[in-house]
Amino acid sequence: MSHTTDVEVGGEARAQRMAAGAAGISLEVALVRLSHLVQRVFAEVSRDHDLTPQQTQLLCRLVDGPVGMADLGRMLDLEKSGLSGLVDRVESRGLVARTRSDRDRRAYQVALTTAGLQVGTTAHDGVISRLGEYVGDTAQDDRQHLTTLITRMLDN
Amino acid sequence: MSHTTDVEVGGEARAQRMAAGAAGISLEVALVRLSHLVQRVFAEVSRDHDLTPQQTQLLCRLVDGPVGMADLGRMLDLEKSGLSGLVDRVESRGLVARTRSDRDRRAYQVALTTAGLQVGTTAHDGVISRLGEYVGDTAQDDRQHLTTLITRMLDN
DNA sequence: TAAAGTAGTTCGCAGTAGGAACGTTCGTCA
DNA sequence: TGACGAACGTTCCTACTGCGAACTACTTTA
Numbered sequence: 001m002s003h004t005t006d007v008e009v010g011g012e013a014r015a016q017r018m019a020a021g022a023a024g025i026s027l028e029v030a031l032v033r034l035s036h037l038v039q040r041v042f043a044e045v046s047r048d049h050d051l052t053p054q055q056t057q058l059l060c061r062l063v064d065g066p067v068g069m070a071d072l073g074r075m076l077d078l079e080k081s082g083l084s085g086l087v088d089r090v091e092s093r094g095l096v097a098r099t100r101s102d103r104d105r106r107a108y109q110v111a112l113t114t115a116g117l118q119v120g121t122t123a124h125d126g127v128i129s130r131l132g133e134y135v136g137d138t139a140q141d142d143r144q145h146l147t148t149l150i151t152r153m154l155d156n
Numbered sequence: 157m158s159h160t161t162d163v164e165v166g167g168e169a170r171a172q173r174m175a176a177g178a179a180g181i182s183l184e185v186a187l188v189r190l191s192h193l194v195q196r197v198f199a200e201v202s203r204d205h206d207l208t209p210q211q212t213q214l215l216c217r218l219v220d221g222p223v224g225m226a227d228l229g230r231m232l233d234l235e236k237s238g239l240s241g242l243v244d245r246v247e248s249r250g251l252v253a254r255t256r257s258d259r260d261r262r263a264y265q266v267a268l269t270t271a272g273l274q275v276g277t278t279a280h281d282g283v284i285s286r287l288g289e290y291v292g293d294t295a296q297d298d299r300q301h302l303t304t305l306i307t308r309m310l311d312n
Numbered sequence: 313t314a315a316a317g318t319a320g321t322t323c324g325c326a327g328t329a330g331g332a333a334c335g336t337t338c339g340t341c342a
Numbered sequence: 343t344g345a346c347g348a349a350c351g352t353t354c355c356t357a358c359t360g361c362g363a364a365c366t367a368c369t370t371t372a
Binding site: 025026027028029030031032033034035036037038039040043077127128131132133134135136138142143145146147149150151152153154156 | 181182183184185186187188189190191192193194195196199233283284287288289290291292294298299301302303305306307308309310312
């Protein structure tokens, strides 16, 4: 009854499609590949700063100012327990600090420390500039247009 | 000398920018957000199939036919040890099988089993169709425009 | 003021992912 | 042919990720 009884191989029939590159693909597939590229950029930049991609993501989300845990969880699509752990680890590196909210004494505000602001800013800039290299020399009009298209997807 | 000595909070100055939504952002930031959206779609679809996002990613990469471990590692940006573990876990669910290559007796070919092809195909289709919903009623011209930009980035 | 809801934490667990050390097999060069 | 270096994978170890459940503490509501 184990899985070893059924290991017939399937799917060879589709192998004739072009195997690599990014030629002749649909927008949806392109989006998946793009996401992968962005993740890789994050991973590379993170390594430069001795952070994990998620930690970098957290720092980048804080450069515009402190955010409450609940909002942060929504931003990062994390369950509260997962976020607790992430903030714990980054806090233990002295990059982030928790402060009790004045209005609601249950809630925390998560803010960058001085060191965290430094790391977060350069990491953020690093991600943006590397992505900029991939985007290349696109006219300002096109950039604006594409940004609008993407924004519409995001607001969906 | 511990980190607890320096927890001054910085970065408040930037807080005046608009905090939420996707308004007034650069193309690069839009790309990061978009990547996040794709990851979320993967997570949702994966949950429907009782898989993790990475396992889904693996299956989706195999629907076009068997792939060697080394190529798979390049595709998924994984170190060989990480890939070993991933394939182990998916294999133990009977969704994938390793076969020794004929030409090179060190190498494996990873292929979907019959069950794996089923799951992989529906997961793949699920991701594509959900992304299609986000793309929504984007004009054909605009779709093409976006696809072209992304393709150029990927070929970089 | 009691009940219900919200904000976070802790714990346990499975999965992710890198690095180092290792065994095999392959290709090449003397 | 035989030795050596390179390539393909695996195992072990470690830190991190992220979910769910149970819990504490504060807030809101009725």
